[in-house]
Amino acid sequence: MSPVRAARHSLTLARRNLTKFRHTPDQLLDVLLMPVTFVLMFVFLFGNAVSGDWRTYLQFVIPGIAVQALMFATLGTAVSLNTDLRTGIFDRFRSLPVARSAPLVGHILGDALKYVLSIALVFGFGAVLGFRPHGGPQALLAALGLLLAFAFAMCWIATLIGVVARTAEVVQALSLVLIFPFTFGSNVFVPTGKLPGWLQAWVRVNPVTQVSDAVRAFVLDRPAGDSVTWCLLWTVAIIVVFAPLAVLAYRRR
């Protein structure tokens, strides 16, 4: 199976997800509401405590909340994939001369719309509250690219969970157990320097920290340090490890 054909199959299956959003737009509701809730909750709950006033905190926290919103959106991908797998439709795909990876890649690409929407909402709603990016349009695009690339990587972990888990409840439980230490054990909400020493050690290696720092650097036009390199390394590493695992688990299912 040539990569070109595999890509064509994946795109065809991605379109299937988009068509479904068109028929039943209410399945986008969680993706639309979650970013708004996150922004409101964290800015007004922690803003004054962490940064002295919530407006300063808003500048700091919005890029991180974008990463967090993506992490939670991958949960939706895992659940819907798991549900799909338990209907007969995947048997149909697998009995056709279609690339083995296409149903998985198609599912992820089809959900890309959700990811773009949640990023746009976090930044859009942040802007309504007074968030102002300092980088130019190119920097914004670069930040968007980093976020989507990282989301694509996280999707493979979500896909593995979605394929391996027997029920949607197991998917939820496993995903949340992963999402919480990664999003809250990062510098998304509190700058690394304000955390206890032992926690800093974890926060520094956490990919969510690296992605948040890289996005902050682009969006707020601040020095990036080596966060962009780390962000890309993590993205590639996660894909290299988890994409083959997910496809293997899917084949054996």
Add this chain to the structure above:
Amino acid sequence: MTAFVECEGLVKRYGRTTALAGVDLAVPRGTVSGLLGPNGAGKTTVVRILATLLDPDAGAARVGGFSVTEDPERVRGLIGLTGQFAAVDEALTGFENLVLVGRLLELPRRLARARASELVDRFGLTEAAGRLVKTYSGGMRRRLDVAASLVAAPAVLFLDEPTTGLDPRSRGEVWDLVRSLVREGTTVLLTTQYLEEVDQLANGIVVLDEGRVVRTGTPAQLKAAVGGQTLHVRPADHDRLAEVRRIVVAAVRGNLHEQDSPDETSVSVALPPGGSAGAVLAEIGTRLGGAGIEVAELGVRLASLDEVFLALTGQGA
């Protein structure tokens, strides 16, 4: 090689359970074979292996000469699969489901749409084509499922219990469909729990029980082996049952033993294979009429799967 679909010594185990314990099967090109057996006999496992969805633990399976384990891509290009549970996307319309399959088969968009329209018309789904599948009835869903497996015009069609859960009219429609596909040269392997279904459709029958083949043959051979048809009479007036019994025994000329009728409101007797059921029915009808007995039910039916298994294995299905 004469068989278009064949299995040799297929074995499949799930942990300690043996789903298939060495199954041989051969379906000649352009014919229908029926895989008959109760739930859990291994019918679906055979189909899933042949459809490249499952690897066997031992044995070989070939479709069109290609091994399902070594050349699955080629096999997938030859087959269509209709599963026991309708493999269509409920959140899409019927038409979109068919176009999706066409696009996956790399038909250009225009051709995929044309093929979808053609199938929608052929399957009587024209009215419903634009509706989401979740609004479909069971019969419509099954027809769409079969339609989806025909988008590629496959040389071999696997139908896994295609009529389970369907009302009699939808069942008849599926049967007509299978007949017309076979006329066009398609090779069909279908699984079923109904003897009547293989009798109606199949050229060859393989009876499976607990992962083993317990009998192969033609429908006629199978019916001969299991005692064929049962005659069934239920008088409208329960008090005249004894009279009915006398008439029935006389009409079949005492060469049959009377079966127990479970509800004590009707008379059932097994007819011998090869006998003329029509003549016996006509004679009984005349005699009942002559005696002035109103009949609530009078008919001949095929042995049930239970009776087949009783005859073949000594135990019910």
